Amino acid sequence: MAESLKYTCHQYGSINELQRLGVWELDPVNINKYWIIYIHGGCWRDPRIDHKTFANSINCILAHPSPTSAQSSIAGFASLDYRLSPHPDFPQDLSTTPESQLRNATHPAHVNDVYSGLAFLQRRYGFGSRYVLVGHSAGACLALQLLGGLAGIDNGLEVVLPEVVVPFEGIYDFSGLNNRKGGTYAEYFSGAFGDDPLGWDAVAPLNVPESFRGRWADGKLVLLGWSKDDELIDEPEVDAMAARLQRDGVRVVVWKDLSGRHDEIWEQGEQVAKMVLWALDDVVRGT
Secondary structure (H helix, E strand, C coil): CHHHCEEEEEECCCCCCCCEEEEEECCCCCCCCEEEEEECCCCCCCCCCCHHHHHHHHHHHHHCCCCCCCHHHEEEEEEECCCCCCCCCCCCCCCCCCHHHCCCCCCCHHHHHHHHHHHHHHHHHCCCCCEEEEEECHHHHHHHHHHCCCCCCCCCCCCCCCCEEEEECCCCCHHHHHHHCCCCCHHHHHHHHCCCHHHHHHHCHHHCCCCHHHHCCCCCEEEEEEECCCCCCCHHHHHHHHHHHHHCCCCEEEEEEECCCCCHHHHHCHHHHHHHHHHHHHHHHHC
16 A cells, blocks of 8 residues: 555755655656645644655555546645644744754745645646645645635745645634634634734635635635534534635535544545545546
8 A cells, every 4th residue: 555655755845844745656657647635734733743644545545445447547645744833732942943843833834835845746746737635624724725825935936726625624714713612722823823813814714815716717626524523623614615615616515424533534544535536536537
């Protein structure tokens, strides 16, 4: 499975050691096939969750008894790390920690790193828009921030947006979610986006100022996933994001039949595989 594929870890940036990504190759020279690219979650700050946590999902994608040709349409897999915000349970001594190892990022560093990582992959493998961008939790947020134009890159890098996006258990409406959770999420958003809730609202995927369809004219599908068992993200979060995308003219499919707690879905991988293969089969059949 994933361990049998050619795996390489690349640095796409030089500021921080977390500006890295992993690649698992299947048929990387075939530009007619699709890449599956993953952005992990961890509330923008958890150092225990990194790009290698996609391995179980890769195994499930490769082993899935899919009746379609989706599996044979995959050129390779990639998974992105990005600079992290501080975590109170994993403090660092600022006086002794090398700058390249610091976890002190704030927006737009996270989404800028996603942008830079995708630019690196597109330059190296030349797949253009032929990829499925998958994201869990904060990674789902980053995927939609990318579509919404919230990356602040100004260094000559260019990224072609994906044909398909699969965000699941995502965080899209920072103030709304925090209010529904009785203010208990403010710590997470403050660490990643600053202390001003108005600042949170300005960069939440739900509130991006531009039309998603206007920026993503060639996009084919957003498949939003949510589990009724998710103890951290509630149903209004996915409903609001689906409604916003639909208002903007984006084709949206919502799966609410996932099962398992917030992290169990990526930890087990089977349902990630099901979403990815369904979305990939949909776009391949429609090509």
